[in-house]
Amino acid sequence: MTPAPRQRPGALRLSAEVRAAHRAAFEHAFRLGHPYVGGEHFLLALAGADDPAAAVLRAHGVTPERVEEQVVLLWDGGLFRDLDGSALAAIGVDVDAVRARVTGAFDADTLARAGQRVPRDDGGPWWDPRRHRVEPGMHINGMFLPLTRDAVQSVRQARLEEQARHDTQIGAAAFALGLLSVTDGLVPKVLAALGVSPQALRSALAAVG
């Protein structure tokens, strides 16, 4: 009998489809010229995959073409990524309204240039012990793109979905459910623009094994 592969207790157990989707999300972000990987890139990758969860997404109108169209339309240069929208809303600042004004007033090139200059979270000055925490991101082929906060959150949610389903690893359906349960970031906006109900999509995905 071969021993089960040793794994860190908190390690992510991703299925082959989800690992492929991660790589595809990175490639989508790179191809679109976005300096980060966000939930929207994961959604694009999942919708274009070849598995039952992807079929459910496409049956609900979440096709790669339509998602990409919205991602390009909603592109703000990354200037508004990772902002705590709910905290700002609680004190009466509507980030979406600010975003709409800014994207209406500036052209895409100016936004992209400013977005690339948003300082990376490198952990602060050298004497700060917190500096040595690892910035979440993806290394592929020697390139690094940071993950947005909503993307990190979706992975965390996917793990909860996996535990709730008593699966041994995170499959594409659990990963998609995790992605849909995040309220920050572009994924809810893309779905709203496509006229897709997240609830309907969730229950359809939950039925996928």
Added chain:
Amino acid sequence: MDTTARIADTAGVAAAAGSADPDIGLRAVAALRVLAERLEILQVDNARTLGWSWQEIADRLGVTKQTVHRKHGERSRGQR
């Protein structure tokens, strides 16, 4: 809306940031700071592209031209 009214408006938001729940209040303060920083990058770059001097930009931001140049100068030079 003139500058004074706008500043008063910001003050209103800042007063609301005194939310009774420290969790919301502190997170809102941090998010406001990040939002302001990013809008500053956008606006300074745009002003420089339109040919504004550092002194003119600094006047509007309410800081010295040395401060704004130290913060944004290297970035703007890289763009040329």
